[in-house]
Amino acid sequence: MLLIECPYCGERPEPEFVYGGQAHIVRPPQPQELSAQQWADFLYQRDNTRGVHAERWRHTHGCGRFFNALRDTTNDHFLATYKVGESPPTGLRVPR
Amino acid sequence: MRDLSAARSPPLVSANTTLRALAPATRYILRGGPHVRAAAEQALGTRVPGNACRAFVSGERAVLWLGPDEWLLISPQASAAAIAALLGAALKDLPHSLVDVSHRQIALSVTGPKASALLAAGCPLDLEADAFPVDMCTRTMLAKAEIVLWRTGTEEFRLEVWRSFAAYVSQFLDEAARGII
Amino acid sequence: MIASLRTLSGGRIERSRVLRFSFDGRAYLGCAGDTLASALLANGVHLMGRSFKYHRPRGVLAAGSEEPNALVAVYRDAGRYTPNLRATQVELYEGLEAQSQNRSPSLAFDFGAVNDVLAPFIPAGFYYKTFMWPRGAWQTLYEPRIRAAAGLGRAPLEADPDRYARRYAHCDVLVVGAGPAGLAAAAAAAAAGARVILCDEQCEFGGSLLADDAAAPQLVAGRPALQWITETRAALEANPRITLLPRTTAFGYFPHNLIGLNERLTDHLADPPGELPRERQWQVRAREVVLATGAIERPLVFPGNDRPGIMLAGAARTFLNRYGVLTGTRVVLVTAADAAYRAALELQQAGVFIAAIAEARTAGDSPCIEQARAAGIPVLTGATVLGTSGRRRVNSIRLARLKHGEVSETHTQPCDLVLMSGGFTPSVHLFSQSRGKLVWDARLQTFLPGAPAERVRSAGACRGVFALEAAVADGAATGAAAAREATDPSRTGVRPAAALSRGAPAADASSTPADGGPGFAGALPQPRGAHARAFVDWQNDVTTRDLALATREGFRSIEHIKRYTTTGMATDQGKTSNLNALGIVSRTLGKDIPQVGLTTFRPPYTPVTFGSFAGFARAQLFDPVRTTPMHDWAREHGAVFEDVGLWKRARYFPRGAEDMHAAVGRECLAVRNGCGIFDASTLGKIEVVGKDAVAFMNRLYVNSWTSLGVGRCRYGVLLRDDGFVYDDGVVARISEERFHVTTTTGGAPRVLAMMEDYLQTEWSELEVWLTSTTEQWAVIALQGPNARRVLAALIDIDIAAAVMPHMSVATGSICGVPMRLFRVSFTGELGFEVNVPADCGPAVWQAIWEAGQALGITAYGTETMHVLRAEKGYIIVGQDTDGTVTPEDAGLGWAIGKSKPDFVGKRSLQRPAMTSPDRRQLVGLLTADPATVLEEGAQVMAEAGARAPTRPLGHVTSSYYSAVLGRSIGMGLVSGGRARMGETLHVPTPSGDVPVQVAPSVFYDHTGARLNA
Structure with missing residues (x-):
């Protein structure tokens, strides 16, 4: 049971959250203009990171908000959590 | 034609020295941005919390912060139409959502010196007074049910529970009370 | 009771409270404060179990939770039967019934012992090599036999009637272990104002000090150890911010400082109150954790080291000082560590004859040796053990000295107790579970906690600080530091900051070898060419030969050797065996122990009951049971319910002796010909x-x-x-x-x-x-040609077809109750769905029910709903679709x-x-025989008689008997289905192929005339 810092509610226990997959994958505004390959990449291609991973969580059984997190997959420690639309805090960046 | 408007059948819940069901109430979910909060505050004459996980009580009305754009309004059962009219007028020109959820959930009260110990059987939050002070409220989990937990006093919690989970929640607390209260 | 096996006084037992108990049906007497093991030993019973694989007679090795041999079952009744308990942890109560395990017919005579004779043929990994052919025999012959022959206790025969509780808890500092270091840590953290939880697996606090010799006590803070424990505990008890949890095992360390504790509440009671939980599992989120888990004495590995009557030196001390039990009368001590001499001297003080001490180390300069010799005990230095004898109890030991791999002298000593000690292994299980790094300490010859991965500190013997005063001081300093950090207002998060990487805390310099380490890891030397069998892992019956075989067969990684030989994989998690196995492998491979590596410690530290994990989640609390506002009405009207997710939904309402088929047929016709009422609230x-x-x-x-x-x-x-x-x-x-x-x-x-x-x-x-x-509204569906007439009399709005056509919605009221009225249909009939505030649902339902009586209103359930919608070809997402x-x-x-x-x-x-013509499309499937109802999920094949691996064209998704059509109907997803109209396909069934014709999926009222009535 991880302890996750919701950017709205503070540190809360994992049962209140639902994992939301990799973060910073934006739905293309004009899907019709994408090739089949580009669309497939958007739908299915995800990182499988050993190390820092940018991911989404939703505080479903709390404030209900989606937010982003940087988590080290090797030890489950969160480096930061931040609101949707925001960049990671200074000194951290989204791994690519 | 018969008038059945007063024939209400709220869900039955078990009760004990620590746990009891509270009276039916009027409830609305208000959603919208900061302007909505300000306008609602003015119309209701009740503070609408802008800070996370806080509840304000004014007379018989209470407003609970559930999310950054979501509040739960609780008032006596008879006041539903008045609240709707009041807010409807005040928020007429502001994008918002006001939805009646009076029957969606019921309220349970958990009181007494062992109240937090009892809730700790199923709630993963720290319920010590410094971590979960009076007037704090939040959605959370109690065992396998989502609840809104609101500390209304040092030894007094109000639980808002979706009606179909009410039996489970009350039975759970009844079972968990063994060896605690 | 054989009185002579008890000391005259002392110990922590209540000699005046005599308890009756039985072991394998035989009655014995013990004392309050005894464990099953100490009480049996006091009765002269050493043989307590048979080993896992070879069925060798075994007695207790240890006195605590590390015990690998004395696994017993405790019986209360058919449902309250707990197998695989360590006798050293079972607290005695009046009337306790215990049974030995893994033996047939009896502990003294066990047929399975033939395995021991066959041992040369069943080495490590034998079943990977032996039971390969014939292939089918694995399931029918080999596995059942192996399972019956090997193994631990049996499962209870009835459902567990006990209650189990769970609890979440939060604290500033969690201290695991209430020995000297843990008590000192808790006291220091409490003094700093922190919220503290202190837990210990034993029934009383004190840890190793509980085995202290009260006649010649060690001093803590100038007071006798036991007095210090009592005072420290009393001070903690008086502090409301401290939670004390005896009989509570910290079994697992999970990410973000979440520690699982299992508190045993009633197992020690003769007559547990049934309404109270038996165990409570705590999930503790601690801001800081202090591990004070102590150290476990290491056995020595020599031939015949597993006979009853051979035990750890510290265990004999514990039985002597804590339980007042003399575990033998003529004793030989084999040791490679100074700490064990204390056991020999204390036993001698208690009147036991110490025949000899075999000192495995060659350097004879330890002051302990002089002390022992001064007490008149012969000490043989540079000694090894060639073997032991005695069937159900050791009766002699062959000591020897070796010179250049050859035996230079031997001494055979008769004895009824052999004590051994290879030094102490710090208990780093929980630290390792927290993903902290373990580092090899060359001086102490053991692994110690290194850089932490969580906010955790170790104190006392579990980090190599063995000396009592040093361990107490270490505990106090660690507890204070943890409290300081936990209550630091600038503290954030659960991650140990870089500054917290406290590095490898070097073992305290003040720890002398007499207090614990260093010891000996590996097997005692044997003469060249000897192939004696010496046990390394008692619980899984792994011997030096198995380890040698594994390295001979090419295994190099300790992780592979562990799995091949199963060393360290028993429920004791290798508490007594890991380091010796490492030592043996390191010597065989010619690598240092740190290069050989260490296997992973896994939770649970000691076994935890299933009940503890299930907690409250059983029977009616297994999952929430969601019911609709009209549930009681349905129950009163005889509904049969089905589970839909967490909901209970009325499936059908049988009348009289109707079965489901008859009831559903009647309900379907009632809707088609009159009016049906249906609870749709769960939508x-x-x-x-x-x-x-x-x-x-x-x-x-x-x-x-x-x-x-x-x-x-x-x-x-x-x-x-x-x-x-x-x-x-x-x-x-x-x-x-x-x-x-x-x-x-x-x-x-x-x-x-x-x-x-x-x-x-x-x-x-x-x-x-x-x-x-969802839960705001009770939804009452009224469906059928008479629906409008039933409803019209109750509501305040006009629902004439012209005003309210199919697929419209209106607000109004029904019997004065505000309503959202939908004109919709999932049946193909004229239909309405009345939405009213949930609390009003039952009253409105009853009003409609009464109003409909004259028009033949019939309550119907989900099964009927399914048939009606299938007749119209309406899909159910998740039944007729599957995510593709x-x-x-x-x-x-x-x-x-x-x-x-x-x-x-x-x-x-x-x-x-997505546009391929071959995609599976939903079509109707009609059987040639109208009475045949297809199985949902059955495959649809192109050719008669075709079977896997021929690819099916699709499968049946919905299938029912339609009363209104007088025949079966089905739907299925069939490759290119819509282009196959009229084709005959084949559905294989256990009784042969059923031919089906592809048809449109709407079977009834193709024009929709009824819907729009």
């Missing part, structure tokens, strides 16, 4: 409100919503962006900016989550908000708003694979 409902509500719905659902007028409804289809059907439901436009969206019963939470996802993360510019109203079905596949292409530039899933629908 998900979401109120979508805001000025951008239409735009939101347009982007999300496949349909076009702009053209939907206020007061009208539309059947909505929701896809994921991969183009597959995710959910469906009727959507009503209540006002310009308000939609009442319904979802499937199971889909309600996930559809709301999906909507929130798009709204919050993709389209945050839209001013629209969502509120779940597009709207076109399901025959819902008509719903798509073709002119919309985009909606969720649109782009995917244009992928070539």
Whole structure:
């Protein structure tokens, strides 16, 4: 049971959250203009990171908000959590 | 034609020295941005919390912060139409959502010196007074049910529970009370 | 009781409270404060178990939770039967019934012992090599036999009647272990004002000090150790911010400082109150953790080291000083560590004859040796052990000295107790579980906690600080530091900051070898060419030969050797065996121990009951049972319920002796010919409100919503962006900016989550908000040609066909109760769905029920609903679709708003694979024999007699008997199905192929005349 810092509610226990997959994958505004390959990449291609991973969580059984997190997959420690639309805090960046 | 408007059948819940069901109430979910909060505050004459996980009580009305754009309004059962009219007028020109959820959930009260110990059987939050002070409220989990937990006093919690989970929640607390209260 | 095996006084037992108990049916007497092991030893019983694989007679090795041999079952009744308990942890109570395990017919005579004779033929990994052929025999012959022969206790025969509780807890400092270091840590943290939880697996606090010799006590803070414990504990008890948990094992260390504790509440009671929980599992979130888990004495590895009467030196001390039990009369001590001499001297003080001490180390300069010799005990230095004898109890030991690999002298000593000690292994299990790094300490010859991965500190013997005063000081300093950090207001998060990487805390310099380490890891030397069998892992019966075999066969990684030989894999998690196994492998491979590596410690530290993990979640609390407002009515009217997700839904309402087939047939005809009433309250409902509500719905659902007028409804289809059907439901436009969206019963939470996802993360510019109203409304469906007549008399709005056509919505009231009335149909009949506030549901239902009596109103359930909708070819998402079905596949292409530039899933629908003519399409399937009802899930084949691996064309998704049609109907997903109309396909069944004809999926009222009546 991880302890996750919701950017709205503070540190809360994992049962209140639902994992939301990799973060910073934006739905293309004009899907019709994408090739089949580009669309497939958007739908299915995800990182499988050993190390820092940018991911989404939703505080479903709390404030209900989606937010982003940087988590080290090797030890489950969160480096930061931040609101949707925001960049990671200074000194951290989204791994690519 | 018969008038059945007063024939209400709220869900039955078990009760004990620590746990009891509270009276039916009027409830609305208000959603919208900061302007909505300000306008609602003015119309209701009740503070609408802008800070996370806080509840304000004014007379018989209470407003609970559930999310950054979501509040739960609780008032006596008879006041539903008045609240709707009041807010409807005040928020007429502001994008918002006001939805009646009076029957969606019921309220349970958990009181007494062992109240937090009892809730700790199923709630993963720290319920010590410094971590979960009076007037704090939040959605959370109690065992396998989502609840809104609101500390209304040092030894007094109000639980808002979706009606179909009410039996489970009350039975759970009844079972968990063994060896605690 | 054999009185002579008890000391005359002392110990922590209550000699005046005599308890009766039985072991394998034989009656014995013990004392309050005894464990089963100490009480049996006091009765002269050393033989307590048979080993796992070779069925060798075994006695206790240890006195605590590390015990690998004395596994027993405790019986209270058929449901209260707990196998695999360590006798050293079972607290004695009046009437305790214990049984030995893994023996047949009795402990003294066990047929399985033939395995010991066959041992040369069943080395490590033998069954990987032996039981290969014939292939089928594994399941029928080999595995059942192996399972019966090997193993531990049996499972109880009845359901466990006990209650189990759970509890979440939070604290500043959790201290694990209430020995000297742990007590000092808790006291220091408490003094600093921290919220502290202190737990210990034993029934009383004190740890190793409980085995202290009260006649010659060690001093802590100038006081006798036991007095210090009592005083420290009393001070902690008086502090309301401290929670003390004896009989509580910290069994697992999970991420972010979550520690699982199992508190045993009633196992020690003769007559446990049934209404109280037996165990309580705590999940503790600690800001800081102090591990004070102590150290475990290491056995020595020599031939015949597993006979009853051979035990750890410290165990004999514990039995002597804590329980007042003399474990032998003529004793030989074999040791490679100074600490064990204390056991010999204390036993001698108690009047036991110490025949000899075999000192495995060659350097004879330890002051302990002088002390022992001064006490008249012969000490043989540089000694090894060639073997022991004695069948159910050791009766002699062969000591020897070696010179250049040859025996230079031997001494055979008669004895009835052999004590051994290879030094102490710090108990780093929990630290390792926390993913902290272990580092090899060359001086102490053991692994110690290194850099932590969590906010955790180790104190005392578990980090190599063995000396009592040093351990107490270490505990106090560690407890204070933990409290300081836990209450630091600038502290954030659960991650140990870089500054917290406390490095490898070097073992305290003040620890002398006399206090614990260093010891000996590996096997005692044997003469060249000797092939004696010496046990390394007692619980899993792993010997030096098995380890040698593994390295000979090429295994090099300790992780592989562990799995091949199973060393360290028993429920004791290698507490007594890991380091010796490492030492042996390191010597065989010629590598240092740190290079050989260490296997992973895994939870649980000691076994935890299933009940503890289940907690409250059993029987009616296993899952929430969700019921609708009208549930009681349905129950009173004889409904048979089915589970739909967490909901209980009325499936059908049998009358008299009707079975489901008859009841459903009757209910179907009642709806088709008159009027049926159905509880649809479980359908998900979401109120979508805001000025951008239409735009939101347009982007999300496949349909076009702009053209939907206020007061009208539309059947909505929701896809994921991969183009597959995710959910469906009727959507009503209540006002310009308000939609009442319904979802499937199971889909309600996930559809709301999906909507929130798009709204919050993709389209945050839209001013629209969502509120779940699933439980706000009770939904009463009234379906059938008479529905309008039943309803009209109760409501205040006009529902004439011209005013309220199919797919419309209106607000009004029914019997004075506010109502949202939908004219919709999932049956193909004229139908309405009355939505009223949930608390009013039962009264309104009853009013409709009464009003409908004259018109033959009939209550129907979900099974009837399924048949009625199938007759009309209406799909159920999740039954007729499976996550790979597009709207076109399901025959819902008509719903798509073709002119919309985009909606969720649109782009995917244009992928070539999504438009292939071979896709599985939903079609009707009619059996040649109208009485045959297909099995849902059955495959559909092109050719008669075709079987796997021939690829099926598809499968049957829905199949029922239709009373109104007088025949069976079915639907299925069939490759290229719509181009196969009229074709005959084949559905294989256990009794042969059933030919089916492909047909349109609408079987009844093709024109929809009834719907629009």
